[in-house]
Amino acid sequence: MELKDTAHPAQIVQPELPVFFLQLGENTSLFFDKILKQAVQSNGRDNVYVLTDTNFADYRNYNCIDVSKYTKGVKEFDKVYEHHSVNPFFFEKACFDRWFIINDIARERGIAHFVHADCDVLILQDLKPIYQKYIKDKYDGTMMFFELDERSVTSGHTSFWNAKLINEFCSFVLARYADKLAFELVLKDTLAGKFLDNKNVSDMILLDVFRTEVKPNTLNLLSLENEDISFDFNVNVPFNGCTHYFETTAGTKIKKMHRRKDGLYAKVMDSKSEPLYYKFYTLHFQGYLTKTLIPLHASPQNFIERADNYVSAKAHNWVRRAKLYKNSVRDRVKKILRK
Structure with a gap:
C-alpha cells in the first residue's frame, strides 16, 4: 500500500465548506500541525483538506489529496513563466502553482466553493457562518486588499473562492505572462513600487492586477471589520487594512490578543469613546520569528x-x-x- 493511501480519504462529495491548505516539498511550515489541529477544531475535520506532494503519512488523520495528479494547469504555466524575484525560484513558482493545482482539483472533483488558507494562517473561528451570511449568492469570493494613494496590495492568504473565480484568475495569469508587452507593464509597475514597494513579481501582485483590471465580483474580506469581524492581514502590523489600529505587544510587536470564552479579541487603539475589542477569526503569522508564536494563540x-x-x-x-x-x-x- 502506498503512503498516500494511509491518509484519511478525501471525499468526492463536497462538504459544507472545504478549507484547503497546500504544503509542497519536504520542508513543512513551522507548526503546521498546530495550524491543522486548530482548523479542525474550529471548522470540523470533514472540511479541512491538506493538498500535498509528500509526507502523506503525516496527514493520515486528515483529508489528504495527492497534488501530483493535478498538473495540467501547472504544465501550461511552465511554458510562459518568467522569474523576477529575489526569492528562490521554487518558492515563488510554488506560490503561483498552488492556484493552478487548486483550480484543477476544483474542476475535476466538481468542487463549487472553498476557502484557501496559507500554512501560517491560524483559523480561530468557524468560517461557514461567514460564507453563508456574507458571501453565498452575493459574491464569487473574497480577497484582502487596501489602497494608499495610487498604490495597493492584495492578498489571498485567507480567501473564499468559487469554481468560476479560481478559473478566471488562472486564465488571467496565463494570458498576462503570455502577452510580453502586458507583462512588461506589470514588471515596470512592480519595480516602481506600485504594489506598496513589493519589488518581486509574485502571485499576490498578479492577484492585485487581476482585481483592479478585471474587477471580479469579490468582497474585500478586511471590510468585515465594519461588522465587528476581523480577518487578520498580518499579525505583525497594528493596522488591519480597513479602519482600525489595534494594540500590539511590547515584546514581539504583534497584535496583542485577549482570550475570552468565545475566542481571541484585540483592543482598538483609535477608539475615542469606551474601549473596543474586536474578535479575530484568523491570524496570519508571516515572518521567520513570528511563526514561532503560533502555539501561543491556538486553543x-x-x-x-x-x-x-x-x-x-x-x-x-x-x-x-x-x-x-x-x-x-x-x-x-x-x-x-x-x-
Missing part, C-alpha cells in the same frame, strides 16, 4: 496542551533569535575583513 484543550504550546513556542523563538544573531555577527565580521 488548547487542557492544561498540559497549554503548557506544551507555551514551551514549544518559547523554545523555537529563542532558537531562531539565536540563529539571526549568529548570522548578523558573521555578516559584520565578513564586512570588517573585506575592508
Whole structure:
C-alpha cells in the first residue's frame, strides 16, 4: 500500500465548506500541525483538506489529496513563466502553482466553493457562518486588499473562492505572462513600487492586477471589520487594512490578543469613546520569528496542551533569535575583513 493511501480519504462529495491548505516539498511550515489541529477544531475535520506532494503519512488523520495528479494547469504555466524575484525560484513558482493545482482539483472533483488558507494562517473561528451570511449568492469570493494613494496590495492568504473565480484568475495569469508587452507593464509597475514597494513579481501582485483590471465580483474580506469581524492581514502590523489600529505587544510587536470564552479579541487603539475589542477569526503569522508564536494563540484543550504550546513556542523563538544573531555577527565580521 502506498503512503498516500494511509491518509484519511478525501471525499468526492463536497462538504459544507472545504478549507484547503497546500504544503509542497519536504520542508513543512513551522507548526503546521498546530495550524491543522486548530482548523479542525474550529471548522470540523470533514472540511479541512491538506493538498500535498509528500509526507502523506503525516496527514493520515486528515483529508489528504495527492497534488501530483493535478498538473495540467501547472504544465501550461511552465511554458510562459518568467522569474523576477529575489526569492528562490521554487518558492515563488510554488506560490503561483498552488492556484493552478487548486483550480484543477476544483474542476475535476466538481468542487463549487472553498476557502484557501496559507500554512501560517491560524483559523480561530468557524468560517461557514461567514460564507453563508456574507458571501453565498452575493459574491464569487473574497480577497484582502487596501489602497494608499495610487498604490495597493492584495492578498489571498485567507480567501473564499468559487469554481468560476479560481478559473478566471488562472486564465488571467496565463494570458498576462503570455502577452510580453502586458507583462512588461506589470514588471515596470512592480519595480516602481506600485504594489506598496513589493519589488518581486509574485502571485499576490498578479492577484492585485487581476482585481483592479478585471474587477471580479469579490468582497474585500478586511471590510468585515465594519461588522465587528476581523480577518487578520498580518499579525505583525497594528493596522488591519480597513479602519482600525489595534494594540500590539511590547515584546514581539504583534497584535496583542485577549482570550475570552468565545475566542481571541484585540483592543482598538483609535477608539475615542469606551474601549473596543474586536474578535479575530484568523491570524496570519508571516515572518521567520513570528511563526514561532503560533502555539501561543491556538486553543488548547487542557492544561498540559497549554503548557506544551507555551514551551514549544518559547523554545523555537529563542532558537531562531539565536540563529539571526549568529548570522548578523558573521555578516559584520565578513564586512570588517573585506575592508
